[in-house]
Amino acid sequence: MNVLVYDGPGTTPGSVKHAVESLRDFLEPYYAVSTVTVKVLQTEPWMSKTSAVVFPGGADLPYVQACQPIIPRLKEFVSKQGGVFIGFCAGGYFGTSRVEFAQGNPAMEVSGSRDLRFFPGIGRGPAYDGFQYNSEAGARAVGLTLPDGSHFSTYFNGGSVFVDADKFENVEILATYTNHPDVPSSDSGKGQSENPAAVVLCNVGRGKVLLTGPHPEFNVRFMKKSTDRHFLETVVEELKAQEINRLKFMRTILTKTGLNCNNDFNYVRAPNLTPLFIASVPGKEKYLQEMEDNLVHYGAHASDVGYYSELNAGSDTFQLYKGYGASYNAASESLLHKEPDEVPKALIFPNENEETPPSQYTPNFDMSEYFRHLDAQNTIGSLLLYGEVVTSTSTILNNNKAILDSIPENTLLHVGAIQVSGRGRGGNTWINPKGVCASTAVVTIPLKSPVTNRSISVVFVQYLSMLAYCKAILSYAPGFSDIPVRIKWPNDLYALSPSYYKRKNLKLVNTGFEHRKLPLSDVEPAYLKISGLLVNTHFINNKYCLLVGCGINLTSDGPTTSLQTWINILNEERQQLNLDLLPEIKAEKLQALYMNNLEVLLKEFINYGAAEILPSYYDLWLHSNQIVTLPDHGNTQAMITGITEDYGLLIAKEVKKGSITQFTGNVYSLQPDGNTFDIFKSLIAKKVQT
Structure with a gap:
């Protein structure tokens, strides 16, 4: 299931980043956490596939203006479908029945009713004086008191108090402000409630709503980047000592909404990037030399320290090393404790006597094993670029023209074991954990077919690429044709839901999966997405250069299912029938088979057009x-x-x-x-x- 974080008018980049990263820490792999726009929430059928919608910090009034068309859908998602709405700070204001912000200050005052009305009362703020837009001037470490009487501090910058929250039957107060706010927290008596609510949980129909005034989702690691020395010395230093308590509180309030959090969560920073290794299939080392020569042409030059070359490739700087064994330590150290999207990327080429990196440098992918399964006649995939932890296999090529232009035509496959900045359609971002194999193939096709002289439509590359992946799975080994995977047009791969399979008491072994036997009306509840494909198109040297990016759930079940789960299910049946068990699926072999099929399908398509590949596509689509x-x-x-x-x-x-x-x-x-x-x-x- 999805957890969708709104990223549109009203949000600030920092608030979105804190919300996304914090939620990923707690919720993945049980949920896929990604960003969405108003357009997605307005037009896509997201509700049936989503557990929570999150509105991060920023400014409430732009939320009201931009999100008016989606208010009915948000209300239906919570009250009727049992979904969760989470609002941090500005998102907390947005979820109330009325906002009263900076009353009496003509430069900042915002007052008015709100249509979501998840919290029945008023969100009034700033709870503490000093707030300034786009500034840390009014930020502070604010004290919170929990229902058990314990205390801790978390980041605050302009958030609300939920007025008279203790008077509403559907509202549970999860934290109160330790010190009385600077605005009235009650509209009766002396104007101050004994329980000035900072964080509330509302029961709304079948769903739940979590609203916060402060920012318990903010973590110190990102705040330490501030250039405001006073903020660093006061607020950040105090919050560093409170980090463990903040994490415990975040887990508690997320669990209160019904979300499934990591029980073994132990706060760590985002994983460090690792060096990228490039290698060639034996006998085609010329491609490596060609790429090195091209990089020099694009400006790669010796660095000041002398043991690597440096290249400004586009959006990233690359440090180019020579020799796996000789360079690995230095390349790894250059990436330690650096932000993945900001640090220069380390790329290591082999020395003449090296074929692939030592296995201890690539524990999650055996590059030699990949080359053993690659067809000797293949050009596509004959260069392998691999990283244990990468930003995004697609983005690193798509955003760095010097790297992309330097790759020999139809040679490179980029594989990453873990992606920390994965990209999807609509600009969604996520982390691909271990067990989700991410790859991007770089393919080049001409404008016209050399055989028929007809113009080539690049739209079909997405079809034939997913067809190649599906064929690779079903031909992986004897018995794999029983795995119930099929293509959802145009370029997603779906697997039968294990729970649906068991509920319907279906059997697959030795029968072959025939999806047409399932009612077409059951397509959505019966199937789960296990792979998606994204194609970025460039025009280089009067040819199409296509980046075919794909991620597939090999062994990771969150948030849907995986190929290995289906192998295990089929093996249970095979054991009962005294049949040989299916082997464990390996990323190396699967990627090689994918390249083998892609090479054949691309040639057929380029030479003879879509008519050659469509019959096979029809056999495997839904x-x-x-x-x-x-x-x-x-x-x-x-x-x-x-x-x-x-x-x-x-x-x-x-x-x-x-x-x-x-x-x-x-x-x-x-x-x-x-x-x-x-x-x-x-x-x-x-x-x-x-």
Whole structure:
């Protein structure tokens, strides 16, 4: 399931970063934590796949203005679907029934009702004087008192007190301000409540709402980057001593909402990046030399320290080392305790007598094993760029033109065991933990086919790439064809839900998975996403250069399921039938088989067009004869019958009302609505034939 952090008008970059990183620390791998925009929340069918929506710190009024269209969906998500809404500081104001901010100060005053009304009363603030927008001037370490009488301090900058929170039956106070706020915390008596609420939990219909005035999600590691010396010496120093208590409190309040937190959580900084190793399949070392020469052409030059070359490649600086054994220690030390998105990246080329790095440098991926399974005739994947911990296999190539331009055509596969800045459609970001194999293949295709001289549509690369991955899984070893994986158009890979499989008492061993036997109406509850694919397109030397990025759940079940889980399920059945057990799946072999299939499919597509690959794609996708509703055409129902060979759109024939076998003669071309598309929910349709 997803935890979605709003990142749009009103947020501040720092608040988003703190919220995302803190939630990932506590919630992954049980949930996928990512950022979303208003457009996503307004148009995508996110509710059925989401456990919590989070509004971080910033400014409440822009939230009100930008998010007005999604208020009904947020209320439905919580009250009817049992979802969780979390509001930190500005998000806390946003979740109340009324906001009273800086009353009497014409430069900052914001007063008015709020439509979410999750908290029945008023969010009044700033709870303590001194707040200034875009400044730490009014920031402080604020004392909180917990229901058990214990105390700790956390970051505060302009947040509210929840007025008279102890008078509402559906509200539980999780923390009060230790010192009375500078604004009235009660609208009765002396104006101050005995329990000035700083953090509240509201029961709203079937769901729960967590609202905070302070920032318990803020961690010291990011705050230490401030250039405000007074802030560092006072606030940050005090908060450092409170970090363990803050973490305990965060776990407590998240658990109170019903979210599943890591029980063994032990606060650590984001993992250090590790050096990138590049190697070639034996016999094709010329590609390594070509890439080194190209990097020099793009400006790689000896550094001041002398033992590595330096290159400003675009968004990143690279330190280029020579020799795995000779350079590993220095390259690793250069990355220690540095922010992954800011530190220069270390890239190590081999010496002449080295083929692959020593295994102790790459404990999660055996590069030699990968090359052993790669077809000797392959060009694609014959250069392997690997890192144990990387930012993003796609981003590091996509954002650094000098690196991308230096790669010999159709050679490189970049693999990372752990991604700390993964990217998806719509700009979503996440951490790929160990067990989720991330890779990006760099492929080049001409503008026209050398055989047919027809123009080539790059949209099909996403189709054939996911087809290559699916084929790699099903052909991994004898018996793997029983694994229930299929392609969701255009480029996601889904696996049958283990719980659905057991609930329906299905059996797969020796039968082969035939997804058409499942009711098409069950497609969404029956399947879970285990892989997604993102293609970034560049135009280099009058050719398309495509970065085909893919992450797949090999052994990590959070938040859906994994290939290894299905191997285990099938092995239980095989054991009962006295059949040989399926082997454990290995990233090295799977990536090599993926490259082998991709090489063949790309050649067929370039030479002969989409017609060559579509039959195989149809065999492994979920959508043959699926009935879809077209909301832009009066909720017309149509049956999916294929994909157009020019632009890769879905072909759907309108069915007569009340029938799924008789057609009206109307044919539609269907396409996704940008990043807001879900094949199970909605489509944009253009009538092409009557």
